[in-house]
Structures are given as C-alpha cells and as structure tokens.
Amino acid sequence: MKAIMIQGTASDVGKSVLCTALCRIFVNDGYRIAPFKSQNMALNSYITKDGGEIGRAQGVQAEASKIDATTDMNPILLKPTGNMVSEVILHGKPFAEMDAVSYRENFVEQVMPEVRKSLRRLEAQYDLLVLEGAGSPAEINLKSRDIANMRMAHETNASVILVADIERGGVFASIVGTLMLLDEEERARVKGIIINKFRGMEELLVSGIEWLEEYTGIQVLGVIPYFDVQIEAEDSMALSSLRLKNPQLHEFEIDVAVIRLPLISNFTDLDPLFEEPDVRVRFVSSLKDLKNPDVIILPGTKNTINDYVWLQETGLAQAILQQSRKGKNIVGICGGYQMLGETILDHQTIEGENRKYTTLGLLPIETVLVNEKQTAQVKGTNYAGQEMIGFELHLGRSTPTQPIQSFICLDDGRQDGVYTEQVMGTYLHGVFQNRLFTRDFFNKIRVKKNLEEVSIEIPSDYERREQAYEMLDYHVRKHLNMEKVYELLDDSM
Known part of the structure; x- marks a missing residue:
C-alpha cells in the first residue's frame, strides 16, 4: 500500500x-x-x-x-x-x-x-x-x-x-x-x-x-x-481564526453572540453563520462583551453542568434571561439546549454531583444525564416542514414538562427539541448546515427589524462542501x- x-x-x-x-x-x-x-x-x-x-x-x-x-x-x-x-x-x-x-x-x-x-x-x-x-x-x-x-x-x-x-x-x-x-x-x-x-x-x-x-x-x-x-476546523485552536472570518468593514444588520463556553464542542455547527449576508458573529465569554445582540447561541459543550455553573458565575446566565425578556432570539444546541431547560438531573454523577440542577427555564424540558451516549446520523422534518439532516452526540435524555412544538420530527419517529418563535433548542448538530432553515431563521429576524428579506435560493451544504x-x-x-x-x-x- x-x-x-x-x-x-x-x-x-x-x-x-x-x-x-x-x-x-x-x-x-x-x-x-x-x-x-x-x-x-x-x-x-x-x-x-x-x-x-x-x-x-x-x-x-x-x-x-x-x-x-x-x-x-x-x-x-x-x-x-x-x-x-x-x-x-x-x-x-x-x-x-x-x-x-x-x-x-x-x-x-x-x-x-x-x-x-x-x-x-x-x-x-x-x-x-x-x-x-x-x-x-x-x-x-x-x-x-x-x-x-x-x-x-x-x-x-x-x-x-x-x-x-x-x-x-x-x-x-x-x-x-x-x-x-x-x-x-x-x-x-x-x-x-x-x-x-x-x-x-x-x-x-x-x-x-x-x-x-x-x-x-x-x-x-x-x-x-x-x-x-x-x-470545517478540527479543534478549539481554530476559534481565534473564526473571529476573523467577517471583519467589521461595515455595520452588520444582525448581531449574533455565541457564548464561548470553557468546554465548547462541535463549534463547526456555527460555520454557516459566517456566510449569512449581513450577519456578524461574535464569541462572548464575559458579561461586558454580550452587549445587545439580536441572537444568542448556546453551543455544544463537553460538560454541560460545569459550563452552566460558569455561565452563572460570570453573570451571563442572568443576562441571557434579561435578553430573552426583551424578545431576543435564543438558540441552544445539544448541551446549550439542556441549559435552556428547567432542570438537569445527574444522579449518576456523570458531570457533577448527584443532584438536580436548576437551569435557565426558557424551555419546558427536564434533562436526565445517562452514561449511554446517543450517537447517530439523523434526518427528519422540522416544525416548518423543511427537511433537516445532522447528527446526535449527547449523554442527556430530555423530556417536556408540558405540551410543546418539537423542533424536528426524526424519520425514526422520535421528536427532538423544542421550537417557539423566540427560543428554540435541539440535539441536532449541524442544524445551521441546513441552509434553507438558516436563511429562513434569519429572514424572520430581518422582518422583525424591518429589514429586507434575502432570497431563499441557496446552494445546499453538500454542494458548498x-x-x-x-x-x-x-x-x-x-x-x-x-x-x-x-x-x-x-x-x-
């Protein structure tokens, strides 16, 4: 060979x-x-x-x-x-x-x-x-x-x-x-x-x-x-170069703040945002840098509980709640989705202590951490009828505490995530690689800000790759x- x-x-x-x-x-x-x-x-x-x-x-x-x-x-x-x-x-x-x-x-x-x-x-x-x-x-x-x-x-x-x-x-x-x-x-x-x-x-x-x-x-x-x-980048060393992808040569119409969690993982989920017209993406790790974004994204993490404790200690948890009350869009992916829920129970001490952690409470879900990791390529149809593909990679099992609109109905019959007009969360990694969904997501924000919508015609992520x-x-x-x-x-x- x-x-x-x-x-x-x-x-x-x-x-x-x-x-x-x-x-x-x-x-x-x-x-x-x-x-x-x-x-x-x-x-x-x-x-x-x-x-x-x-x-x-x-x-x-x-x-x-x-x-x-x-x-x-x-x-x-x-x-x-x-x-x-x-x-x-x-x-x-x-x-x-x-x-x-x-x-x-x-x-x-x-x-x-x-x-x-x-x-x-x-x-x-x-x-x-x-x-x-x-x-x-x-x-x-x-x-x-x-x-x-x-x-x-x-x-x-x-x-x-x-x-x-x-x-x-x-x-x-x-x-x-x-x-x-x-x-x-x-x-x-x-x-x-x-x-x-x-x-x-x-x-x-x-x-x-x-x-x-x-x-x-x-x-x-x-x-x-x-x-x-x-x-797509391999590890967190590339995060510094991601910040340079859309330099501030002009004012951006839409401001996206990604919470730079200490153990951020699968940040390649965010790559398509850098290609969206007139969207600025900022990585935020302190309260003073959060400012007044249009969208806040809580990405994946290798340790949800430790990173949520950090979110509280920095004051960012309270700031996210304040931004939500102002009507700003909040998105959670995987561990970030778990943080948006009401509680996380770690009775097997996988990531923290054997107790129930109270989280942001922006979505009506409870999460139980389990030792068996869910890993699979998945596809399905989202709340708007759009086809979605991606993959799951998580330890938690999240269940709703009241009737919800799921984010996506998977082809195997399972329901994933929660969707509201303002706050949504999902276990689907690669969610923004679904370009029609991403364009539609930002067009809704453009409409809310009285901006002109961008054409929905866009190459697929496969074609771009x-x-x-x-x-x-x-x-x-x-x-x-x-x-x-x-x-x-x-x-x-």
Whole structure:
C-alpha cells in the first residue's frame, strides 16, 4: 500500500486542510484513497453512518475522498473534559476517562494492536493512505509514547512531509528546530517540506528556501498561499481564526453572540453563520462583551453542568434571561439546549454531583444525564416542514414538562427539541448546515427589524462542501510539486 504522511512543526499549521486537499487530489487522479489519524484530540466530532464517533477532520477527509468515514480512520479520539482528563473514544465508542499520565503510561501500548488492525483493514480496501500527524513530532517529553507521528510513519513505511505555518513567524527556525529534535531514523523519513499560509511575494522567500534546502538537504515541495477555504476546523485552536472570518468593514444588520463556553464542542455547527449576508458573529465569554445582540447561541459543550455553573458565575446566565425578556432570539444546541431547560438531573454523577440542577427555564424540558451516549446520523422534518439532516452526540435524555412544538420530527419517529418563535433548542448538530432553515431563521429576524428579506435560493451544504474540496484541489495542486509527491508515494511501497 502507498502511504504519505503530513506532520507539522506545531498544532494548527494546516495539517488537516492539506490532508483534505491531498485526499481530493488523489481521488480526482483516480486513486482509491483513505485518510488516517491514529490518535486525535479534538472536541469537534464526526458521526459515522454506523454511529461511531471520530475526529471531525477525518470525517471531512473521508468526504473529500468520496467515501464513507469509518472508525478505522481514527481509532482513538481523545475528548478533554477538564483538569487534564479526557474521555477516550476507542473505535467510535466511549472506552474510559483517563488522566494524561494513566493514558500515556498504561494505555498507549495496550491499544497499539487495535491501531494496527485498523491500518490492515484500510490497507485491504484502498490503494493509498494519507496519514495526518498530531501537534509536532518533536515534543521530546512525549516522544516515547507518541503514536500519532513518526511511529505511524514507520508502521506504514510512509514518506513524511513536514508543514510549517509562515503566518506565525519564525518559519525557518521552526523547521530546522523540529528536524534537529528528531533522531536520525526519523529525520530520514522527512522527504519534503511545505511552507503554508503564505501572504506576500514569493520572490522574497527564494533566498531563504535555497538556504533551507542546502542546510537540511530536504526539498521544499511548495509554498501554499493563505486560502480561506470553507473547510470545517478540527479543534478549539481554530476559534481565534473564526473571529476573523467577517471583519467589521461595515455595520452588520444582525448581531449574533455565541457564548464561548470553557468546554465548547462541535463549534463547526456555527460555520454557516459566517456566510449569512449581513450577519456578524461574535464569541462572548464575559458579561461586558454580550452587549445587545439580536441572537444568542448556546453551543455544544463537553460538560454541560460545569459550563452552566460558569455561565452563572460570570453573570451571563442572568443576562441571557434579561435578553430573552426583551424578545431576543435564543438558540441552544445539544448541551446549550439542556441549559435552556428547567432542570438537569445527574444522579449518576456523570458531570457533577448527584443532584438536580436548576437551569435557565426558557424551555419546558427536564434533562436526565445517562452514561449511554446517543450517537447517530439523523434526518427528519422540522416544525416548518423543511427537511433537516445532522447528527446526535449527547449523554442527556430530555423530556417536556408540558405540551410543546418539537423542533424536528426524526424519520425514526422520535421528536427532538423544542421550537417557539423566540427560543428554540435541539440535539441536532449541524442544524445551521441546513441552509434553507438558516436563511429562513434569519429572514424572520430581518422582518422583525424591518429589514429586507434575502432570497431563499441557496446552494445546499453538500454542494458548498463539494465546491470547497474542488477549490482546495485546484489551489494546492497549483502550488505543490505533485510530481515529487507521487515519487514519494512510489518510495513508500
């Protein structure tokens, strides 16, 4: 099997997006291609067709590869719960909660046979594997238990391309420093370098690239210009770049405040809002920043109770109630939906103490936290008769305390969420990816503010994603030495 691996000099240098680009390039060139990341730490999940939970990045890369995602593509997912503890997802299912020491010292070696089984199954089905590393391969304090970087390159005999983010500054130092901290065998695996997120004149880099190639003996395969492609982000490090997606070049007609919960998860639910005309999206983590928005969104969270306690301590809980009394629209997704209800009972002490927590009371529901996680791709019809698709990923079971209008009737017969003209909540992740619903939601706010409605004609989210993958193929192919990349693939066999 041919394999190539993208590793980075640090987190958030663009590994996931470049792997996505390569997946689309290779499949467009006629290969049966699959992505792989042995161990992923992220709070943005992707639910496979059989209900398995993997990192969002590998789900996106599978889409770019024009295949269905499976748990073999990300056999281990770590979801931080706070205090150096993570939930360990093994082959798509919750396995245990572990602290960092226990995980690295006791679990990593035990789980390697499962990782190898995943690799063998993928090897049997596909021509080519695109592997993604995690963070940096040069974390010397972690290397002995690092199963996401060079160890996977050795397992698959993959050539490694090292990616550095020039936007951070110090790009040459980060590349040389990373290579210096690798041992001889690891350095020999690095066959190429990519300088990513470049802005400016490439001619100004020529002398630096010549020096780098001479000093390291490794060819720079490409300088990839910065490209704001609409590809979903993997983890919370990308939240800072989300804030820059719609800079304040003019006054926005509609102001959306997203509560930046400490353990915010699946914030990719919010991506479509940045594309909605005349809508400004702000992430808010303090009372003074809330101001007077038109819409407040409580997103998903890895720990609803802890984040609700934070909401109370910051004064944001009371402020949300005040904004609701003013008639502002309030939306809750997953954990945010639970917070909008009347109570949360945690009798199994899953997230807090064995007691009933009184919550915002804006929706007539009671939630009981249970150990069994609900994970599934779902579809159905919402309150307005619009078809909706998305996925469920939650521990709670919420029931109404009085007759309600459900947000969505799922195809399996279940009712999900609560809808009112002002406050609504749902367990449906990806709710705003349903673009007709999103346009209709904001048009109602436009009408309320005496603004002109925007046309309801809009491409589907699938069409937008496909367009993004094709644009990414064109952009990266144009700036990357693909002839050399294919030579590296031949060397990996």
